[in-house]
Amino acid sequence: MLTHQDAAAAGEALIGREVVAPLVTQRIKPSPxxxxxxxxxxxxxxxxxxxxxxxxGKPEVGRxxxxxxxxxxxxxLANGHPVNEGRAYRHHARVMQxxxxxxxxxxxxxxxxxxxxxxxxxxxxxLIECCQEHLGMSPKRYLLLRRMHxxxxxxxxxxxxxxxxxEIATNYGFWELGRFSVVYHSxxxxxxxxxxxxxxxxPGLGEASEVGLKFAEFA
Amino acid sequence: MPGGGTRVFLDSDLYEAGFRQAQIQFVIACVADFKxxxxxxELHHSQLLQCEEDCGRxxxxxxxxxxxxxxxxxxxxxLPRWRGSELNAGDIFFHSPGEGLHQIMPGASxxxxxxxxxxxxxxxxxxxxxxxxPLPLQGRVLRASHRDAARLRRxxxxxxxxxxxxxxxxxxxxxxxxxxxxxxxxxxxxxxxAKTSTQPAANRRRAAIMxxxxxxxxxxxxxxxxxxxxxxxxxxxDRTLRSCCAEFIGVSPSRYLLLRRLKxxxxxxxxxxxxxxxxxxxxxxYGFTDRGRFAAAYQATFGxxxxxxxxxxxxxx
Numbered sequence: 001m002l003t004h005q006d007a008a009a010a011g012e013a014l015i016g017r018e019v020v021a022p023l024v025t026q027r028i029k030p031s032p033x034x035x036x037x038x039x040x041x042x043x044x045x046x047x048x049x050x051x052x053x054x055x056x057g058k059p060e061v062g063r064x065x066x067x068x069x070x071x072x073x074x075x076x077l078a079n080g081h082p083v084n085e086g087r088a089y090r091h092h093a094r095v096m097q098x099x100x101x102x103x104x105x106x107x108x109x110x111x112x113x114x115x116x117x118x119x120x121x122x123x124x125x126x127l128i129e130c131c132q133e134h135l136g137m138s139p140k141r142y143l144l145l146r147r148m149h150x151x152x153x154x155x156x157x158x159x160x161x162x163x164x165x166x167e168i169a170t171n172y173g174f175w176e177l178g179r180f181s182v183v184y185h186s187x188x189x190x191x192x193x194x195x196x197x198x199x200x201x202x203p204g205l206g207e208a209s210e211v212g213l214k215f216a217e218f219a
Numbered sequence: 220m221p222g223g224g225t226r227v228f229l230d231s232d233l234y235e236a237g238f239r240q241a242q243i244q245f246v247i248a249c250v251a252d253f254k255x256x257x258x259x260x261e262l263h264h265s266q267l268l269q270c271e272e273d274c275g276r277x278x279x280x281x282x283x284x285x286x287x288x289x290x291x292x293x294x295x296x297x298l299p300r301w302r303g304s305e306l307n308a309g310d311i312f313f314h315s316p317g318e319g320l321h322q323i324m325p326g327a328s329x330x331x332x333x334x335x336x337x338x339x340x341x342x343x344x345x346x347x348x349x350x351x352x353p354l355p356l357q358g359r360v361l362r363a364s365h366r367d368a369a370r371l372r373r374x375x376x377x378x379x380x381x382x383x384x385x386x387x388x389x390x391x392x393x394x395x396x397x398x399x400x401x402x403x404x405x406x407x408x409x410x411x412x413a414k415t416s417t418q419p420a421a422n423r424r425r426a427a428i429m430x431x432x433x434x435x436x437x438x439x440x441x442x443x444x445x446x447x448x449x450x451x452x453x454x455x456x457d458r459t460l461r462s463c464c465a466e467f468i469g470v471s472p473s474r475y476l477l478l479r480r481l482k483x484x485x486x487x488x489x490x491x492x493x494x495x496x497x498x499x500x501x502x503x504x505y506g507f508t509d510r511g512r513f514a515a516a517y518q519a520t521f522g523x524x525x526x527x528x529x530x531x532x533x534x535x536x
Contacts, residue, residue, distance in 0.1 A: 110393060112400040114346050123349040166388075173397030175381060175388050 038072040045069065092130040095120045099130075103146075110147045110173045113139055145187070147172045151180075152188055155195040165192045221395030223382030225258040232486055240266060240286060240334055244433075245278040246468075246478045258379045260389060262399040264339040268332040269293065269379040275326045277468050277475075279433055284317030287337040287354050289406065293372065296326035302358065302426055303467045309368045311361040313410060318358050319430040321467040331375055333406060343403045348411055357423060363409040371405040378402065428455055429467045436476060440483055442506035446473055480505045481520050488528040498525045 102119035131139040151172045174180040184192050228234035231245050237257045260267040282288045291311045292299050300323040344352035378398050381389050435452045450457050464472045487501045507513035517525045
């Protein structure tokens with residue numbers, strides 16, 4: 001990673017024009033020669049970091065590698081052709097960005113389809129396309145999993161003496177408790193009451209935390 | 220405040236009073252006691268009703284002018300006739316604000332109402348479907364796809380079952396929110412995707428005549444109007460009024476007026492104190508001057524003598 005200023009400076013010095021960071025992430029296809037140079041430099045630096053981190057610590061070595069990497073990267077960016085992802089893809093990426101912002105602003109509360117449509121300013125049809133493309137599932141499914149995850153987090157946090165599974169489930173909009181338990185068990189590998197009884201320090205089942213983390217990342 | 224509940228009624232007056240937002244006027248056509256159950260669900264911006272009735276009847280429903288109302292038969296032994304036309308399975312009515320609707324239920328039935336704040340419905344439609352959802356100026360019958368209609372019915376039934384079994388869960392704001400979101404999604408899908416069959420102009424004219432007919436009855440319930448005067452007040456010819464009534468309520472205008480008056484007498488008898496009033500006095504108040512003919516008509520309609528109604532334990536609402 002280069003800072004924007006570094007990239008711009010290196011660009012001006014090396015190829016005589018600025019390299020401007022794109023607003024939306026772009027995929028670039030450089031020529032095979034340039035790409036292999038960048039990759040081998042990257043690999044060499046990584047190898048060094050693993051085997052002889054002391055050497056990397058030396059200012060002159062660091063600067064030399066920095067320089068070589070920046071050169072290779074700018075060459076790739078300047079001479080490569082941006083892969084045309086299409087307007088739809090960029091539009092969807094922007095929608096996903098707005099969704100992420102909304103989800104980040106509401107880390108605790110349950111959200112529904114209309115909330116996401118309103119936040120992203122798109123119809124449910126577009127939302128479905130975006131979510132299929134970026135999350136591999138429908139927004140409805142995603143929101144259900146998200147609510148399940150929020151309930152899981154609350155069940156881990158709370159103490160069995162002060163609350164009940166019913167109370168937590170209803171807090172997240174689950175009212176068919178039988179169905180909630182079945183879906184919960186299939187996701188987290190244990191019943192909601194088991195999670196509630198366990199102390200927050202006990203990590204519990206590995207796969208449970210993994211599923212939890214996966215959703216924590218996006219939520 | 221969200222919530223819900225269910226109640227069994229053995230008296231049609233109390234059942235009618237249970238509708239609250241929609242006004243309903245039943246003319247019970249069967250002889251036996253009218254047993255019914257009303258289940259209601261109150262969400263943040265909408266209300267659901269499920270109405271179970273154990274025998275056939277004719278009725279007039281006046282919907283609230285402030286709410287967007289959708290109604291559909293949920294279960295019927297025989298196909299009901301609403302607003303003059305026989306319903307098909309899966310039909311959904313999207314009503315105009317304040318619409319008046321005649322219903323003929325030929326037998327035991329369950330039917331449903333969904334009433335939503337129109338501003339919220341429009342807001343939801345704009346957010347999710349990117350288009351406005353204005354209320355129809357004329358009531359429409361929607362033929363939604365089987366899947367969409369089935370989903371709406373299922374969600375309605377699930378919410379009502381929750382109101383019957385666990386009303387406390389329903390009063391949880393997040394539960395009400397979850398149900399309302401699913402319900403509005405299903406509802407707006409039905410309303411915006413369904414094929415609508417707009418009524419032919421002739422049917423609309425006849426529906427308007429029937430609404431006017433109800434207005435005249437409400438004003439003149441206290442005495443027997445001769446047919447000529449009734450037609451003059453409604454503003455139509457004798458033949459037109461007769462054919463409209465046959466189509467919308469299945470009985471003649473004068474028969475309907477008689478049933479309505481008898482029902483008013485029954486309501487008064489149910490509420491009156493047997494020690495201070497007598498049957499004849501109440502009957503006279505509704506224009507029944509011939510005691511013998513009145514008693515016979517009353518007995519034939521309700522299966523009991525007027526004096527028996529008067530001596531029943533009083534209703535408490």
